[in-house]
Amino acid sequence: MLEEDGRESLTWTVIDVTDRHQLAKELAHQADHDALTGLPNRRALNEEIGEAMARATRHGSLLAVAILDLDGYKPINDAHGHEAGDSVLCIIAHRLRGVVRKTDFVARLGGDEFVLLVEDCADMDELEAVFAKIEVAVCASIVLPEKGAHVTVGLSMGVCLYSPTNEMGPDVLLRYADLALYQSKTHKADRSRYWARYGEAIPQRQNIYQRILAQGGVDVYYQPILNSRRGQIVGIEALARLLDHDGRIFYPEAFLPQLTLEDISNLGELVLSQALTDLAKLDALGWSLWISLNKAPAAFGDHCVSQMAGIIAASGIDPSRITVEILESSDFLEHHAALSVMHALKELGLHLALDDIGSGYASLLRLQELPVDKIKLDQGLIRALEARPQDLHFVRAIQDLAMELQVDLVVEGVEGLDILDAMITMGVPHLQGYAISRPLSFADLQQFLSCHELVDQKRPEGLFGCYAGSMVFHSTIKKMILLNPADLDRDALSDARRCEAHGVLSRLGYNDGSHLAGLHEAYHHALGKVAKLGLGAFNSPEWGAMEAAFAAFMDGILEEWGSRKAEKCVTPI
Numbered sequence: 275m276l277e278e279d280g281r282e283s284l285t286w287t288v289i290d291v292t293d294r295h296q297l298a299k300e301l302a303h304q305a306d307h308d309a310l311t312g313l314p315n316r317r318a319l320n321e322e323i324g325e326a327m328a329r330a331t332r333h334g335s336l337l338a339v340a341i342l343d344l345d346g347y348k349p350i351n352d353a354h355g356h357e358a359g360d361s362v363l364c365i366i367a368h369r370l371r372g373v374v375r376k377t378d379f380v381a382r383l384g385g386d387e388f389v390l391l392v393e394d395c396a397d398m399d400e401l402e403a404v405f406a407k408i409e410v411a412v413c414a415s416i417v418l419p420e421k422g423a424h425v426t427v428g429l430s431m432g433v434c435l436y437s438p439t440n441e442m443g444p445d446v447l448l449r450y451a452d453l454a455l456y457q458s459k460t461h462k463a464d465r466s467r468y469w470a471r472y473g474e475a476i477p478q479r480q481n482i483y484q485r486i487l488a489q490g491g492v493d494v495y496y497q498p499i500l501n502s503r504r505g506q507i508v509g510i511e512a513l514a515r516l517l518d519h520d521g522r523i524f525y526p527e528a529f530l531p532q533l534t535l536e537d538i539s540n541l542g543e544l545v546l547s548q549a550l551t552d553l554a555k556l557d558a559l560g561w562s563l564w565i566s567l568n569k570a571p572a573a574f575g576d577h578c579v580s581q582m583a584g585i586i587a588a589s590g591i592d593p594s595r596i597t598v599e600i601l602e603s604s605d606f607l608e609h610h611a612a613l614s615v616m617h618a619l620k621e622l623g624l625h626l627a628l629d630d631i632g633s634g635y636a637s638l639l640r641l642q643e644l645p646v647d648k649i650k651l652d653q654g655l656i657r658a659l660e661a662r663p664q665d666l667h668f669v670r671a672i673q674d675l676a677m678e679l680q681v682d683l684v685v686e687g688v689e690g691l692d693i694l695d696a697m698i699t700m701g702v703p704h705l706q707g708y709a710i711s712r713p714l715s716f717a718d719l720q721q722f723l724s725c726h727e728l729v730d731q732k733r734p735e736g737l738f739g740c741y742a743g744s745m746v747f748h749s750t751i752k753k754m755i756l757l758n759p760a761d762l763d764r765d766a767l768s769d770a771r772r773c774e775a776h777g778v779l780s781r782l783g784y785n786d787g788s789h790l791a792g793l794h795e796a797y798h799h800a801l802g803k804v805a806k807l808g809l810g811a812f813n814s815p816e817w818g819a820m821e822a823a824f825a826a827f828m829d830g831i832l833e834e835w836g837s838r839k840a841e842k843c844v845t846p847i
């Protein structure tokens with residue numbers, strides 16, 4: 275007899291030693307049973323398994339050989355001691371015995387490992403019902419008899435089904451069940467059930483994002499893109515969101531790393547068809563925009579181009595209004611296959627953009643070889659411009675590169691009005707960021723488009739824009755001095771009042787006589803001297819003096835900008 279604390283009652287210790295028959299019986303029992311739990315041991319299992327196989331063959335029924343292993347048993351042993359560990363094993367043994375039928379067999383192999391032979395099941399459903407009961411029984415809370423503490427254990431199980439047709443012997447059955455157990459244990463983090471069947475893939479648990487995706491909880495948000503010259507919204511970027519039924523919204527940063535490539539490719543199709551449907555609705559409302567979609571390069575599978583072609587053809591949208599954004603930050607572009615996908619997309623009539631330029635990878639160097647129509651400057655770089663205004667030089671260099679390669683340039687991460695001012699002043703053609711609009715739901719996008727007005731703002735609007743404009747002026751004028759000085763009006767260059775920045779400074783309240791206007795004048799004075807030297811100016815002391823005067827002017831602008839910002843105590847957008 276087993277009690278709930280699992281120990282066998284001590285009947286065998288009080289046998290009459292003179293009763294040889296009884297003694298032999300007890301010795302045989304000890305040889306076949308585990309002393310701690312009283313369950314049959316490995317030796318008994320070896321005998322029983324052959325008989326169970328023979329019965330299954332005779333009855334044509336299912337026999338499942340299952341090896342079960344406790345999860346979280348060792349920590350209990352470590353924390354509460356071996357006696358407590360023994361109690362847990364005895365209690366689990368008792369529960370297992372209680373949950374299966376009398377005709378089923380439960381043995382302890384040693385340690386925290388048990389074997390079950392479940393017989394006479396008609397089908398897998400019946401067997402799964404038994405496995406469900408086992409899980410409930412094992413995982414229920416355990417009260418340690420010695421301490422009264424509550425502990426719990428989990429379990430993993432490997433199952434091998436016996437089939438008379440495939441001639442497996444008992445050893446093979448056990449080995450396969452053991453392999454399945456190993457599989458189950460190695461997939462503890464992502465398995466959807468505690469048991470694994472030999473020869474079958476482990477059913478994986480869906481994470482929350484996969485579940486939402488499977489339930490169709492995909493929403494597409496749109497971020498407007500501004501044409502800086504026309505002051506008009508000309509395009510939108512489609513950005514995926516996952517919506518849970520309780521109203522939570524998940525962003526790509528959270529869900530993309532948790533999705534498989536197949537999931538991402540399915541998501542891409544959903545986003546594409548939703549975005550094209552919405553684009554057609556905007557057309558009907560009189561807003562004719564182009565649309566950008568993100569494509570994970572790794573999800574460029576075999577059928578990707580044909581699938582996209584199908585969705586685009588069904589939408590009736592002109593493919594030239596669609597841009598596929600490819601993330602620069604991957605080594606995808608190094609692969610030959612990638613190029614052929616890109617060419618195939620171009621053949622469909624789509625435009626291609628290289629996304630997040632400046633975020634770390636070097637495909638910028640390969641830009642010339644790639645069939646791209648657009649480059650998008652990384653938002654991280656743009657957002658940091660206020661802290662690192664000198665990086666405006668990088669924006670300027672990319673602008674030049676885009677012009678040389680005849681590709682469009684979109685700057686992302688235009689988060690504040692100062693950066694917006696700087697980008698417009700510098701003549702960056704397309705802008706995207708919170709200062710224009712955050713990504714919007716389709717309903718909010720329509721609202722935004724109906725309210726967005728063309729404002730003919732004088733540029734630069736503020737000192738940061740003035741800083742950017744002066745930087746562009748200075749680098750352009752230096753190139754002209756070195757390359758074609760004959761085209762320059764040298765007298766005009768030495769007169770600060772004839773420079774555009776003079777008007778800007780007075781508009782911003784820095785009239786002649788102010789410190790900043792003085793720095794501007796000094797710069798032009800130095801510039802005029804250099805311009806007079808022409809081609810030979812580069813190594814002259816005048817050149818050095820001009821650079822120093824320019825640096826002082828630029829520092830002066832930043833200083834004024836900083837103190838005005840501090841005074842204004844700007845509210846975040």
Ligand code: C2E
Nearest residue numbers: 513514525526527545568569570687688689706707708713
């Ligand atoms: P991305 O393509 O570079 O998209 C721009 C991201 O910058 C968006 O984040 C947008 O909300 C954010 N952003 C735009 N302007 C500003 C700004 O001024 N300040 C700041 N702090 N952030 C700004 P989101 O929507 O979280 O998307 C993140 C990335 O996830 C995207 O970067 C894109 O690479 C990827 N992604 C989005 N939708 C999809 C999709 O449908 N499929 C795939 N494969 N990737 C997607």
Ligand code: MG
Nearest residue numbers: 511568599629
């Ligand atoms: Mg993008």
Ligand code: MG
Nearest residue numbers: 629630650686
């Ligand atoms: Mg981007």
